[in-house]
Amino acid sequence: MIVLDALLQGILMGLLFALVALGLTIIFGMMDIVNFAHGEFLMIGMYTAYWTSLLLHIDPLITLPASAIVGMVLGLASYYWLVKYLLRGPMIAQLFGTFGLMLFLRYLAQFLFGIDYRIVQKGLLVGKSLTVGPFIFDWTKLSAAILSLIAFLLVYLLLHRTKLGKALRATALNREAANYMGIKTERMNALAWMIGGGTVGIAGGLIVNFWYVYPTVGLLFVMIAFASVAMGGFGSIKGAFFAGILIGMIEMLFPVFGHVIGSDFLGPHFKFTLVYFAYFVIVVFRPQGLFGWKH
Numbered sequence: 172m173i174v175l176d177a178l179l180q181g182i183l184m185g186l187l188f189a190l191v192a193l194g195l196t197i198i199f200g201m202m203d204i205v206n207f208a209h210g211e212f213l214m215i216g217m218y219t220a221y222w223t224s225l226l227l228h229i230d231p232l233i234t235l236p237a238s239a240i241v242g243m244v245l246g247l248a249s250y251y252w253l254v255k256y257l258l259r260g261p262m263i264a265q266l267f268g269t270f271g272l273m274l275f276l277r278y279l280a281q282f283l284f285g286i287d288y289r290i291v292q293k294g295l296l297v298g299k300s301l302t303v304g305p306f307i308f309d310w311t312k313l314s315a316a317i318l319s320l321i322a323f324l325l326v327y328l329l330l331h332r333t334k335l336g337k338a339l340r341a342t343a344l345n346r347e348a349a350n351y352m353g354i355k356t357e358r359m360n361a362l363a364w365m366i367g368g369g370t371v372g373i374a375g376g377l378i379v380n381f382w383y384v385y386p387t388v389g390l391l392f393v394m395i396a397f398a399s400v401a402m403g404g405f406g407s408i409k410g411a412f413f414a415g416i417l418i419g420m421i422e423m424l425f426p427v428f429g430h431v432i433g434s435d436f437l438g439p440h441f442k443f444t445l446v447y448f449a450y451f452v453i454v455v456f457r458p459q460g461l462f463g464w465k466h
Contacts, residue, residue: 172305174424175306176305176306177420177423177424178420178423178424179306179308180308180312180423181416181419181420181421181422181423181424182316182416182419182420183308183312183313183315183316183419184312184316184419184422184423185415185416185417185418185419185420186315186316186319186320186323186415186416186419187312187315187316187319187374187377187378187415187419188392188395188396188399188415188416188418188419189319189323189399189411189412189413189414189415189416190319190322190323190370190371190373190374190377190415191209191213191371191374191392191393191395191396191399191415192395192396192399192400192403192411192414192415193322193323193326193367193370193371193408193411193412194206194209194212194246194366194367194368194369194370194371195209195367195371195393195396195397195400195411196400196403196405196406196407196408196410196411197326197363197366197367197370197408198363198364198367199400199405199406200343200363200405200406200407200408201339201342201343201359201360201363201406202254202258202360202363204254204257204258204265204269205265205266205269206249206269206367207266207269207270207272207273207393208249208269208270208272208273208276209367209371209389209393209396210273210388210389210390210391210392210393210394210396211272211273211276211277211280211389212242212245212246212276212367212368212371212372212375212389213371213372213374213375213378213388213389213392213393214276214277214280214375214384214386214387214388214389215241215242215245215276215280215372215375216238216239216241216242216371216372216373216374216375216376216379217238217375217376217378217379217382217384217388218280218284218375218384219234219237219238219241219242219372219375219376220234220235220237220238220291220375220376220379221289221291221379221384223237223238224291224294230294230295231291231294231297231376231379231380232294232295232296232314232318232380234376235318235373235376235377237376238372238373238375238376239369239372239373239376240369240372241372242368242369242370242371242372242373242375243365243366243368243369243372244368245368245372246364246365246366246367246368246369247361247364247365247368249272249364249368250360250361250364250365251361253268253269253272254268254269254360254364255357255360257269277386277387277389278386280386281386284386286385286386287385288383288384288385289383289384289385290379290382290383290384291379291380294311294380296310296311296314296380297311297380297381299311301313309381311380311381312381314377314380315377315378315380315381318373318377319373319374319377322370322373323412326366326370326408327408329366330408335362338354338359339359339362339363341354342354342356342359342360343406374392378392394443395418395446398414398418398446398447398450399411399414399415399418400414400460401450401453401454401460402414402417402418402449402450402453402454402460402461403415403460403461403462403463404459404460404461404462404463405459405460405463406463407460407461407462407463409462410460410461410462410463413461413462414460414461417449418446418449421445421446421449422443422446425445
């Protein structure tokens, strides 16, 4: 029963991890560039939800559109004001460019909001739980998982069921050929950054309901996102989804396993080690990830 409960809790967190990783894998799939500032995008989404809820006295869940819009604007501005020019240089310039963006956003948040830990204390679902038989679910995490799944499905349908999605995927597969076919590839790149910023902004707006927000909070979640993208396959939407769920289950199951065998060494603090070990094993035997493909 304890194991089943841990699995269910892991799936809930995994769906949120998958949403965090979604924007990262879309941007890489489109442009072969790693956005090191992705965690800071999430942090800004969290601050947006927190301050909007606090200042307007509204439920944190109602602030999700604000977090999404801020994330999309941030993604769009990052592309047109920075990434667009970095693409003209070598790969090392792109890496250091997004790394610099990460530092800029992190210390800007620290300058504006300080280093204090903040958390949402009031909300329709904050502090409430749902009991289903022997299982108890935190409503904030349950709603975050459901909304993450909905957001993920909407993006998936956009990419695979619309003309715009076909243009995005064509640009990702062969930018030069797509350009010859009349697709505005630069606009597609900007759209990818906008979608990436919007999805991680929504994730931030969901996480702030049960997690502290502070200027460096993005570091924890972006490391999980990197692991999800690498395990699932860089550029693979399906891979990010299933890898996120897998990581969520590993995180929840490992402390239970340590408790069962009575080992303090295998406590909750060790769970991230197993996540990265699983990532290591997967990339050793399948370097392209679970759902990636070899070029």
